[in-house]
Amino acid sequence: QVQLVESGGGLVQAGGSLRLSCAASGRTFSTYHMGWFRQAPGKEREFVASISWSAGTPYYADSVKGRFTISRDNAKNTVYLQMNLLKPEDTALYYCAAARYYRGSSYDQYNYWGQGTQVTVSS
Numbered sequence: 001q002v003q004l005v006e007s008g009g010g011l012v013q014a015g016g017s018l019r020l021s022c023a024a025s026g027r028t029f030s031t032y033h034m035g036w037f038r039q040a041p042g043k044e045r046e047f048v049a050s051i052s053w054s055a056g057t058p059y060y061a062d063s064v065k066g067r068f069t070i071s072r073d074n075a076k077n078t079v080y081l082q083m084n085l086l087k088p089e090d091t092a093l094y095y096c097a098a099a100r101y102y103r104g105s106s107y108d109q110y111n112y113w114g115q116g117t118q119v120t121v122s123s
Contacts, residue, residue: 009094055074
C-alpha cells in the first residue's frame with residue numbers, strides 16, 4: 001500500500017511558478033507509475049501529467065505541455081510537478097496518484113491518491 005501527501009500549493013499571480021511535491025510512504029514507491037491530476041470546482045478531475053516507475057518518457061495533457069514538468073526521485077520517494085507560466089485556468093485542487101500497472105490519463109486506473117493541494121492563480 002502507498003500513502004501520498006501533496007504539498008507546495010498556494011496563491012500565485014499569472015505567469016508565476018510553483019513546484020508541487022508528493023511524498024510517498026512505503027518501500028515500493030519505485031515500482032509505481034505516478035500521475036498528477038487536478039480538479040476545479042464544478043469540473044471533472046482531469047489528467048495533468050504522468051511518469052513511469054523508471055522516470056521514462058513523461059506524458060502531459062495538451063493544456064500544460066511546455067509549461068509543466070513532472071519528475072521523480074525514487075531515493076526520496078517523491079514525485080514533483082514544476083509549474084511555470086501559470087494561468088488562471090490552472091486554478092484547481094491538484095492530486096498525485098499511484099498506479100502499479102498503468103501510466104496513462106484515466107484517473108480510474110490509479111490505485112492510490114493523496115488528499116490534494118490547492119493551486120490558485122490570480123489574473
